[in-house]
Amino acid sequence: MIPPEETLVVTEPEICGARAWAERHGILLSWVPENLELRAVLKQANTGDEYYLRGRFRDYRAIAPEWTFSDATWTQTGRHTDFPNPIPTPFGASIFIKFGNPTLAVPQHAIICAPFNRLAYTDGAGPHGDWGGPSHWMEVSKAPQVPGQGNRHVRAETIGDMLQIILRDFSHTTGRMVFP
Amino acid sequence: MTILLEVEEQNAVIRSVEIEMGDDETVEAAALRFAATLEFLEAEEILEDLIADGEQLQRHHKIGHHGRRWRHRHRRIRVIVFSPRTPEPKEFFWRRDMLVGAAARVAATAFGYVGGNPGLQTDTTPSRVLDNKKTLEAEHVHCGAKLELLDSGGGVCDPS
Numbered sequence: 001m002i003p004p005e006e007t008l009v010v011t012e013p014e015i016c017g018a019r020a021w022a023e024r025h026g027i028l029l030s031w032v033p034e035n036l037e038l039r040a041v042l043k044q045a046n047t048g049d050e051y052y053l054r055g056r057f058r059d060y061r062a063i064a065p066e067w068t069f070s071d072a073t074w075t076q077t078g079r080h081t082d083f084p085n086p087i088p089t090p091f092g093a094s095i096f097i098k099f100g101n102p103t104l105a106v107p108q109h110a111i112i113c114a115p116f117n118r119l120a121y122t123d124g125a126g127p128h129g130d131w132g133g134p135s136h137w138m139e140v141s142k143a144p145q146v147p148g149q150g151n152r153h154v155r156a157e158t159i160g161d162m163l164q165i166i167l168r169d170f171s172h173t174t175g176r177m178v179f180p
Numbered sequence: 181m182t183i184l185l186e187v188e189e190q191n192a193v194i195r196s197v198e199i200e201m202g203d204d205e206t207v208e209a210a211a212l213r214f215a216a217t218l219e220f221l222e223a224e225e226i227l228e229d230l231i232a233d234g235e236q237l238q239r240h241h242k243i244g245h246h247g248r249r250w251r252h253r254h255r256r257i258r259v260i261v262f263s264p265r266t267p268e269p270k271e272f273f274w275r276r277d278m279l280v281g282a283a284a285r286v287a288a289t290a291f292g293y294v295g296g297n298p299g300l301q302t303d304t305t306p307s308r309v310l311d312n313k314k315t316l317e318a319e320h321v322h323c324g325a326k327l328e329l330l331d332s333g334g335g336v337c338d339p340s
Contacts, residue, residue, distance in 0.1 A: 020267035024303065024328070045306055090309065091332055154333045155296035160264030164330050171306060 002059045007036055011057055017160040025167065036060070039074060040163065044084060046174050051084055053166060055159070064118045064137035067162065069110070078119075083110035084173030095154070095169045098177065099127050110177050112166060115140035116156045181248060185214050187221070188253045189323060203244030207237045214252075220273035221254060229253050257316065257323040259283070261300070263291040264329070280319055281312030287329055299332030 015031050018038070022029035028041040038055040054074055056066040069082040076082070086094030100108035106125045113120045113127065115137050122129040131140045140153055156162040181203060187195040199213045208227065215223040230237045231253075232246040256273040263269075270290055274283050280300055288298035301307040303326040310319045312332060321327070 014265070017263070017265045017267060021262075021264040024262060025307075026305075155331045158265045160266075161331065164264040164328075168309075168330055 014159040064134040067117045078109035080177040083177040089172040208239035261287040276317040280310045297333035300327040
């Protein structure tokens with residue numbers, strides 16, 4: 001486990017870039033250093049609804065951070081209703097998905113499915129046992145292109161880049177995800 | 181002798197630079213020096229449009245035969261690129277016929293990105309992701325445009 005003060009040293013310069021990014025995009029962003037937690041409020045263009053994006057950075061960058069959408073109090077996470085409902089994007093499949101695995105007793109929930117999200121890996125109740133675990137997140141991002149399919153994995157190696165990818169696909173959503 | 185080169189963009193001087201050259205050196209040699217000093221222009225590009233006293237200079241001309249104030253109307257567009265990684269943007273001078281994908285790659289490298297699928301989007305609301313396969317001109321990137329880097333890789337997840 002990485003001491004939080006070391007993680008803070010790593011994250012602070014990235015948070016600086018993320019703040020500037022948020023300002024450019026008119027996004028309310030706050031950093032809670034004592035929890036190593038980033039909060040961003042994204043507004044859906046076609047509904048005006050607000051979505052509460054939460055990132056947690058324990059053991060970052062050795063392990064991918066945790067990204068999810070939460071309720072307005074930043075506590076409950078993974079609920080379909082707190083996630084935006086994806087529509088097709090020009091980049092391929094959306095990173096916002098539903099997932100559950102009865103075999104592993106993982107209930108249906110919503111996920112931001114990207115290599116830079118710890119919750120996309122099997123260890124984090126996500127679908128990906130094929131990515132080698134969240135400590136390999138940088139390698140997954142560097143996976144070679146698949147002929148005829150382009151690069152299957154979006155690449156984001158800093159907090160600002162991750163936010164950019166999430167916003168990119170967020171702009172291709174309408175309404176809220178519904179269960180199942 | 182000292183030669184002053186003024187680089188114009190839309191009838192305004194955006195850069196000026198002075199170099200010292202010998203009278204018997206060629207215009208081409210001066211263009212190479214200017215290009216090395218300015219960094220954002222290539223010598224061949226400068227030579228395409230290089231005027232002194234109303235006369236288009238030729239590469240083999242001797243410098244001593246011309247005036248000391250030269251003008252180049254450059255055809256590149258100045259683009260400001262932001263990255264989500266850092267607060268400070270970077271300035272680029274790109275040819276209008278440059279592909280968006282190539283421009284994005286140049287910008288990404290300048291910001292320290294390695295690999296990936298760099299792309300560019302506008303700073304409008306909502307932003308528009310430019311087509312990597314089109315030219316900057318075809319994507320209506322104008323002089324002074326502000327763009328932002330993003331990864332255009334996709335198709336992340338197929339849990340089945």
